[in-house]
Amino acid sequence: MRHMKLGLFLAPGGHHMAAWRHPDAYPAGFSIDSYVSAAQTAERGCFDMLFVADVFSLTASGDRQDSFRFEPLTLLSALAMTTKSIGLAATATTSFNEPYNVARKFASLDHLSKGRAGWNIVTSSSTLEAYNFGREAHRDHAARYKKAHEFVQVVRGLWNSWDDDAVIIDKENGVFFDAAKMRMLNHEGVEFSVRGPLTIPRCPQGHPVLVQAGSSEDGKTLAAEFAEIIFTIQRDLASAQAFYADIKSRVAAFGRAPEHALVMPGVMPIVAATRQEARDKYEQLQALIHPVAGLTGLSRTLETDLSGVDVDGPLPPIEVSKLSQSRAVGMVETARRENLTVRQVYERLLVSKGHRQLIGSPSDVADSLQEWFEQGGADGYNIMPSVMPGGLVDFIDLVVPELQRRGLFRKAYAGAMLRDHLGLPRPAPGFIS
Numbered sequence: 452m453r454h455m456k457l458g459l460f461l462a463p464g465g466h467h468m469a470a471w472r473h474p475d476a477y478p479a480g481f482s483i484d485s486y487v488s489a490a491q492t493a494e495r496g497c498f499d500m501l502f503v504a505d506v507f508s509l510t511a512s513g514d515r516q517d518s519f520r521f522e523p524l525t526l527l528s529a530l531a532m533t534t535k536s537i538g539l540a541a542t543a544t545t546s547f548n549e550p551y552n553v554a555r556k557f558a559s560l561d562h563l564s565k566g567r568a569g570w571n572i573v574t575s576s577s578t579l580e581a582y583n584f585g586r587e588a589h590r591d592h593a594a595r596y597k598k599a600h601e602f603v604q605v606v607r608g609l610w611n612s613w614d615d616d617a618v619i620i621d622k623e624n625g626v627f628f629d630a631a632k633m634r635m636l637n638h639e640g641v642e643f644s645v646r647g648p649l650t651i652p653r654c655p656q657g658h659p660v661l662v663q664a665g666s667s668e669d670g671k672t673l674a675a676e677f678a679e680i681i682f683t684i685q686r687d688l689a690s691a692q693a694f695y696a697d698i699k700s701r702v703a704a705f706g707r708a709p710e711h712a713l714v715m716p717g718v719m720p721i722v723a724a725t726r727q728e729a730r731d732k733y734e735q736l737q738a739l740i741h742p743v744a745g746l747t748g749l750s751r752t753l754e755t756d757l758s759g760v761d762v763d764g765p766l767p768p769i770e771v772s773k774l775s776q777s778r779a780v781g782m783v784e785t786a787r788r789e790n791l792t793v794r795q796v797y798e799r800l801l802v803s804k805g806h807r808q809l810i811g812s813p814s815d816v817a818d819s820l821q822e823w824f825e826q827g828g829a830d831g832y833n834i835m836p837s838v839m840p841g842g843l844v845d846f847i848d849l850v851v852p853e854l855q856r857r858g859l860f861r862k863a864y865a866g867a868m869l870r871d872h873l874g875l876p877r878p879a880p881g882f883i884s
């Protein structure tokens with residue numbers, strides 16, 4: 452029986468744009484306690500993994516709930532010690548890191564967590580990030596992805612530095628490791644020159660799991676070549692099916708098994724015992740959206756200054772070809788197609804960062820998750836609780852048992868590592884596809 456994959460997209464206050472203003476949000480403020488409790492709740496629900504995003508900048512407008520964030524690898528190391536089974540994935544950008552550092556950190560996390568690490572490969576889109584790394588501007592989209600390609604190759608090469616049995620610790624004969632089981636990388640490329648080997652023995656998983664979320668042509672190509680999990684943002688079944696079929700055929704074209712690239716669209720569920728209660732929860736959150744926050748959020752996403760526009764009028768002209776994120780292009784296209792006002796754009800689309808919202812009873816939500824899963828739209832979901840911790844607890848207590856009853860989701864972890872949960876093979880030593 453094919454099981455759905457479930458990941459928690461962990462944002463401290465929740466994913467709804469106004470979540471942090473909810474009376475129940477941030478019970479512990481900016482502290483490790485909220486993260487530990489969320490990770491343990493997701494593990495109670497047998498989730499495959501949790502994921503923390505990362506950006507190296509913030510917008511100083513004061514209305515942001517996700518302005519502050521822990522450095523992800525430090526955070527996941529702490530969560531590795533307070534959980535046992537759940538996979539731990541984080542973003543690291545290929546634009547403002549060195550591959551050696553990234554390879555080493557994720558290999559470390561894989562050892563610390565006994566095989567539960569995952570790396571979300573991003574190229575970063577904000578110019579504000581470039582300002583923190585001695586640059587006036589970010590590289591253009593194509594150049595970023597070209598660099599990302601070489602970056603990932605170097606990281607994987609470094610993860611292949613050692614055979615599984617290279618560390619022998621033979622005290623009698625004085626041999627700590629077997630140098631014949633070590634591989635120098637000797638990479639000389641366009642962007643990087645990296646000799647190797649990595650100063651960490653081979654990871655429990657062989658390689659940490661690779662995740663990617665780009666949906667441009669270059670993004671999809673990178674995902675198809677390397678990614679084992681693909682995060683995506685479709686909002687309707689037809690476009691989810693089209694994306695799913697497209698990405699799986701691209702994966703096959705790289706000689707990879709399509710079932711080893713798992714497509715996980717993001718979903719923001721708002722669930723309660725009854726449909727009406729769920730609707731009320733949604734309305735309570737919607738009422739917390741501050742119009743200024745709506746406008747600044749939309750300005751940021753659409754890379755256009757919208758201050759002073761009439762929120763009850765149509766979206767002003769925006770050149771979609773200049774937008775750096777396909778998520779933003781999708782928002783503008785939906786707004787035009789459905790004749791949405793500026794207020795409707797941020798109230799309907801921006802609230803969940805462009806992701807699908809599922810509002811209803813446990814069986815409503817389970818029906819929809821099941822439909823996409825069985826009809827070629829998804830292998831699983833990146834669950835984005837609207838408000839934390841309540842939105843996560845509702846999903847775990849109300850939807851997970853329903854999915855389990857339907858035989859769509861595990862009742863207990865069968866294996867120890869993230870690759871076991873996801874049904875992904877362990878790369879062989881020396882493997883490069």
Ligand SMILES: Cc1cc2nc3c(=O)[nH]c(=O)nc-3n(C[C@H](O)[C@H](O)[C@H](O)COP(=O)(O)O)c2cc1C
Nearest residue numbers: 504505542573575576664665666667670682776777
């Ligand atoms: C679920 C999800 C998580 C993401 N996490 C991050 C992140 O942590 N940092 C980041 O810079 N971009 C993040 N992104 C953005 C993507 O990496 C990518 O830049 C974006 O989807 C645009 O890709 P494209 O240029 O290929 O269209 C995320 C996207 C999605 C859908």
